[in-house]
Amino acid sequence: MIGAACALYAVRAGLDVVVVDRGPVAGGTTGAGEGNLLVSDKEPGAELELALLSCRLWREITEARHPDVGRPPADRGLGRAIDGRAVDGRAIEYEPKGGLVVASTPEALTALTALAAGQRAAGVDTVPVVADQLRELEPYLAPGLAGGVLYPQDAQVMPTLAAAHLLRASGARVETGRTVTGVLRGADGAVRGVRTERGDLLAPAVVNAAGTWGAEVAALAGVSLPVLPRRGFVLVTEPLPRRVRHKVYSADYVADVASDSAGLQTSPVVEGTAAGPLLIGASRERVGFDRSFSLPVVRALAAGATRLFPFLEHVRAMRAYSGFRPYLPDHLPAIGPDPRVPGLFHACGHEGAGIGLATGTGHLIAQTLTGKAPDLDLTAFRPDRFAEEAAP
Template sequence: MTGHPDAVVVGAGIVGAACAEALGRAGLRVTVVERGAPAGATTASGEGNVLVSDKEPGPELELARSSLRHWPDVLRGAAAVAPDAPDPEWDPKGGLVAALGGGAEDPLTAFASAQRAAGIDARVIGGDEARGLEPGLSPEVGAAVLYPQDAQLQPVAAATALLAAVRARGGEVRHGTAALGLERGASGAVAGLRTDRGTLRCGAVVNACGPWAGEFSRLAGAPVDVRPRRGMVLVTAPLPPGTVRRKVYDADYVGAVGAGEADLRTSTVVESTHAGTVLIGSSRQRVGFDDTVRVEVLRAIARKAVALFPALARVPVMRAYGGFRPYTPDHLPVIGEDPRIPGLWHATGHEGAGVGLAAGTGHLLAALVTGTPADTDPHPFRADRPGVALDPPPATADTTADGEGEPHTPGRGERS
């Protein structure tokens, strides 16, 4: 295998970058393939949230806790091997979830109680204390929950830093290269990745294509049900420091995250950036890959943001942007090896939480590939769980054995 990568990661967004970095740190030679610009699609359309506050107790919350543990070390390690990479702007500033109106207080405090039982620092406070932390909050806020563990980073800078670390450890990042399918050995296992620039021989391929993971999984011959879900964000002009001090959102955000219907769902999310601008979200809508900017969506987002922070009514909006997020029917990521094709791994389906879950996903995937211990149970994220694995298409010459044998991935160990 001299001269060939051990693993090829398809997708150079934040999740693909985190997986590639973790695999490279584990000693594998990694190549990242991206058909567009690295971090130029879903990652560039994110807000950079690293949250535990929006996740109910269960597998996703455990993965979020893993990410919170790993993100600082991953970023420090990347900076050590690639000191010229951009600053990811890691900011453990905490989050605040506010209840607008009395009807939202009981569900909010019950949700916080369940999270505390799962080990999350969730502090219920009154409206006056909330306004002491965030002076711009509406007087209609009667209660809130403070989440000191929530953090934020700049997603494009973070992904770029992780990819720089991949290169510094001997890996490669190829942009403008489209993945077309798999080459498979005589036993059916992965032997390489076919691209529009030739075939990359390897022993493992990681599907980290985000909203396009369903498309690539079909090309690979092992389809998983990952679909795009559209989201929009408004960006204000720079505001004075301290206008918004934390990530602040209203209590119905959790319900919007967990909703499964295709119809539009909006909820208020407000947070500042290092540049002084304020990001205002959010929306969720299943419209396929239709990237039309809908004014009614922007109006709904703005109206709800002003209800939470009334002073925003007088603030100019510089721009709006949107992106597609990888949605699965059960709202859980797909992480692990596909049992239908040995050597095909998935790391996708994080929807709007990809930035926050990326470090934990990279740690889990690298542990599974190398057979080392992980700090998260992989079983809930398996590719063959009900409702996620789809019937594969009939075998074709593109996905069947090529007769050239199967490359070995050093150090893979036992697969879970």
């Protein structure tokens, strides 16, 4: 997803782009995601600023119309790729349905309200919801919850479709099934392209958008980037009539996202999809690239979801799947040029927020590739920040 967004905005900036992937489109973490476009789970700071930018860009992309429908081309703005093809929001199952964060206790509600106040000061739309109003928004919620906060800006896409459509709209050349085995550098140390098992691809800039495998690509260029896999499972129910209207999750989820623990953490997250099934999460644990199925984790997800929505006790699960979030120690992605290797750029390490942050990341990468001042201060995202911490 990140690579697709980088390609889209780089081509729009006038660059020739080749996307190289050792697997199929969305064959890694993107295909194992839920497709969340969230501001609700971000604390005030650099990541929230990136989320707000990305939220705006997702709306602009998906509100675009095809050239023969609706607005004239001059009015399409960021919704028009340079070849005239737009990204159809319906085709990628874009749903601006909003998020509802609920608190089970008065203490959790106090913490959630304080977080929402800080987010609101940073530009997030937040709507306090008292306990009696929760079931007006979500009629099937469990009784007895203390209250919550509604986030109208939260949305969802189908991530595999979104990646494929953004790549198609970009017009970039896409090389799937081709593995990068090295980063080519000149005598001056600057990037000259990449080496693959099917020959070299020459370019004055290389963007590392390898997600969970970003550390491996960085190492090919001779630099360290401590991206680690953080495994998560998603439980998928049978198709249902729309009973869950928003993305609904427990206030504990925000703390789990920010946690540095390597151990298993689960907090209930439930949301519907345009196709009918509910997606149930969320779990986090650092177990390397272990793809083993974990029945205890899936049981914990089911139990948490049933506590939020008791009707789920009688709903069948169709399947479960897992993926690896690209985790960096400070929970912020690496975005922008790497001062250690001229011509090397990074766009990885977004952990579980890569789908939502993709558009903003792609936009900022395109700006830096073309020598423009980025719309956001990239200091917090500097790829070499961990090398500085490791220095004596």
